[in-house]
Amino acid sequence: MARLVAFLGSINVGGNRIKMVDLVAALTGAGFRDVSTVAASGNVILTDERDPAMLEIQLESTVQQAFGFKSCAMVRTRDQIRAAIDTNPFHGTGPEHGSDKMVHSIFLSQQPDAVAVEALIEEHAAKGSERLALGDRVLFLDYVHGVGVSDLSNKVLERRLRCRGTARNMTSLKRILAKMEETA
CATH class of the missing domain: 3.30.70.1280 (SP0830-like domains)
Incomplete structure (x- = not known):
């Protein structure tokens, strides 16, 4: 099981x-x-x-x-959660990485079209300071200044990527992974 x-x-x-x-x-x-x-x-x-x-x-x-x-x-x-933490390019230590509360992994219902993701990244580069990258059925997003001030809402992302998703920040993912490992 x-x-x-x-x-x-x-x-x-x-x-x-x-x-x-x-x-x-x-x-x-x-x-x-x-x-x-x-x-x-x-x-x-x-x-x-x-x-x-x-x-x-x-x-x-x-x-x-x-x-x-x-x-x-x-x-x-559990391995997919660990990968969503470990492979998130905006998570880690050092000045180039965001805070755990601002760095999110958005879990997607399917792998989005890479061209759509690249178009979103290019278009948004001129609009905001957020950083985006694509993983395996996950979109990595560093909101930098906060989710509330970003144009990259869940509705916008779902419409642009043509798949559903729900986001969790690094703080939450670490808590979830710890609980999964203690109940394994």
Whole structure:
């Protein structure tokens, strides 16, 4: 049985308020096993052997049925979380790296077209100070001055890349990875 993390989008933002105890209860009631959460933003750790793409559909359906709104779910393994931290070119030490709160990994529903990503990077280079890079079904983004002042909202990124995504900063990813490793 694999320990996985499901990143649920739209949880506890924009009026979609859910208590994590209620989320755990809904997912457990829907048949998910060993469910726990990290922080109050839709980070769910669970045990499962099913295909991650199928899990994503089932998680999205469960959230919609239980709480009445659409969420996206991105399921990843512990190794994929570690890679999202280790291969993020904007994370690390030194003056060329951003702070853990500003550097994000945006988990994507599919690998976006490389031409679309390059066009986004080129276009945005003249508009803002944020830095972007593409990984394996993940977009790395250093918001530099903060998410709230950036033009690169989730809606903009989804429209430009033609895939869904949900972001987590390095602080959150490190906490999630630590919890996955202690429950392994």
